[in-house]
Amino acid sequence: MKHFALRFFVFLFFGSVALQLSSCKEERKTSEVKKVEVKFTKEGELQLKKATSDSLLAYIDIEIADDEYSTQTGLMYRKSMAVNQGMLFIFPDLDYRAFYMKNTEMPLDIIFIAEYQTIVSIQKNAQPMNETSLPSEAPAKYVLEVNAGMSDEWNLAKGDRIEFSKH
Numbered sequence: 001m002k003h004f005a006l007r008f009f010v011f012l013f014f015g016s017v018a019l020q021l022s023s024c025k026e027e028r029k030t031s032e033v034k035k036v037e038v039k040f041t042k043e044g045e046l047q048l049k050k051a052t053s054d055s056l057l058a059y060i061d062i063e064i065a066d067d068e069y070s071t072q073t074g075l076m077y078r079k080s081m082a083v084n085q086g087m088l089f090i091f092p093d094l095d096y097r098a099f100y101m102k103n104t105e106m107p108l109d110i111i112f113i114a115e116y117q118t119i120v121s122i123q124k125n126a127q128p129m130n131e132t133s134l135p136s137e138a139p140a141k142y143v144l145e146v147n148a149g150m151s152d153e154w155n156l157a158k159g160d161r162i163e164f165s166k167h
Helices: 002-024 068-073
Strands: 044-049 056-065 085-095 108-113 119-126 140-147 161-166
Touching: 044 085, 056 068
Parallel strands: 056 085
Antiparallel strands: 044 056, 044 161, 085 140, 108 119, 108 140
16 A cells, blocks of 8 residues: 555656646747738839830839749739839730739739730729739730829820830
8 A cells, every 4th residue: 555655646746747847838829920021023124105106105113923923923912012113924825814903902003915015905993902803805915013093194005015124
């Protein structure tokens, strides 16, 4: 009986020590979500030109989306973009395109551009976080996203052209 009591006491002692040690190691969990700000990275330059006169309407710095990840992500999760900035999507083929504004926090003008760099249609003032499909009116190889209202400010129209260079 003595050995049983001694074993029981030792068991209780080490059990309580183990319990205290495990409670001291309790990790603090945070429910805080870290938000990463996506910043503009200049990867090229783009000029918008009037079709009728070849006059320069605007000159902007561009980010280029030309792979699956960047074309799917686009300008999502960004709070703002400077007036002289935009994102140029370059697709491998000429096709009808449709964009939406899921997880995009700023209003945009979406400019659809044909294979020979002429504008085929413009979706103006696309609203943030809206998942409505915004299609092109004709096949496009390029799509330019700029701040909402800029296409009106530049007096941009179907038939106007772009020229761009990558860095």
